[in-house]
Amino acid sequence: MTHEVRHIVFDIGKVLVHYDPTIPFKRVIPDDEKRAWFLSEVCSHAWNHEQDRGRPWAEAEAEAIARHPEEAENIRAFRANWHEMVPYAYDDSVALLKVLVEKGHDITMLTNFAPDTFAECRARYPFLESSRGITVSGEVGLVKPDREIFEHHVATFGLEPAATLFIDDTAVNVEGAKLAGWQAVRFTDAETLRRDLAERGIAV
Numbered sequence: 001m002t003h004e005v006r007h008i009v010f011d012i013g014k015v016l017v018h019y020d021p022t023i024p025f026k027r028v029i030p031d032d033e034k035r036a037w038f039l040s041e042v043c044s045h046a047w048n049h050e051q052d053r054g055r056p057w058a059e060a061e062a063e064a065i066a067r068h069p070e071e072a073e074n075i076r077a078f079r080a081n082w083h084e085m086v087p088y089a090y091d092d093s094v095a096l097l098k099v100l101v102e103k104g105h106d107i108t109m110l111t112n113f114a115p116d117t118f119a120e121c122r123a124r125y126p127f128l129e130s131s132r133g134i135t136v137s138g139e140v141g142l143v144k145p146d147r148e149i150f151e152h153h154v155a156t157f158g159l160e161p162a163a164t165l166f167i168d169d170t171a172v173n174v175e176g177a178k179l180a181g182w183q184a185v186r187f188t189d190a191e192t193l194r195r196d197l198a199e200r201g202i203a204v
Contacts, residue, residue, distance in 0.1 A: 001040045003162040008100060009153065009167040010131070011144075012111040016097065017089050017125055021048075028074060037167035042068050043078045051157045052112040054138040082117050083127065086124070092190035094127050096197075097114050099204045101130050109134040110166070112144050112173075133157055144168070145176025165200065167193060175189075 013019040021039060029035040042064055051060050057079045087115045101107050109131050111118070115138040122128050133170035135153045142149035154161055168174050169187045177184035185196040197204055 005165045005202060006163040007106045007159045008095060009164060009166045010107065010109045011173065012128065015167060016093050017086050017121060019086055021085050023087060024084040028077045028081065029200055038071065038074060042071050043075060048140055049143060051114040051132040052137045053143045054115070054141045083120060086121055089125050089127070090190065096193060096204050097127065098130065107131040108157050112137045114138045144173040147180045148177065150177055150180035150182060
């Protein structure tokens, strides 16, 4: 039996704010094949994940440059051009968030983000201040989908896992939340999320 949802937790990247590292790199590395190689092998998701865990950018750049010294300039371009990777918010998702807050639902956020880039994102998108609070992976040294970050979020905000609904765009993070005893749905678009919420008795 599904528990009543009393807490709603939003991911941020690709749920509320667009994120795409290829945006600046279409300019930095115009060649499609090389750009794809660079973002999969040099400044890869796994490499960036360690910044989400809290690794400083200087250390991250040094590690990547040690592997690919010929790519030093392009490696440094990742952080230097990061602001271009989060160009806009998803207005329809943000509208749902705001309605949920206005209706008095308990809203928090849980995101994989480096501390410094999240500070930039937070300053650019004021709606990120609308929830009761945010767990930022790089600030706590834990990352999704590991169980520990879900448990940390529960302890920080006094949530009941079985009564908590997590919204994330990444399947492995959705599964991580479920393994931690949460309810969870994978975000694809705002209209689908609206239906997912309605199925749990939450009208927006």
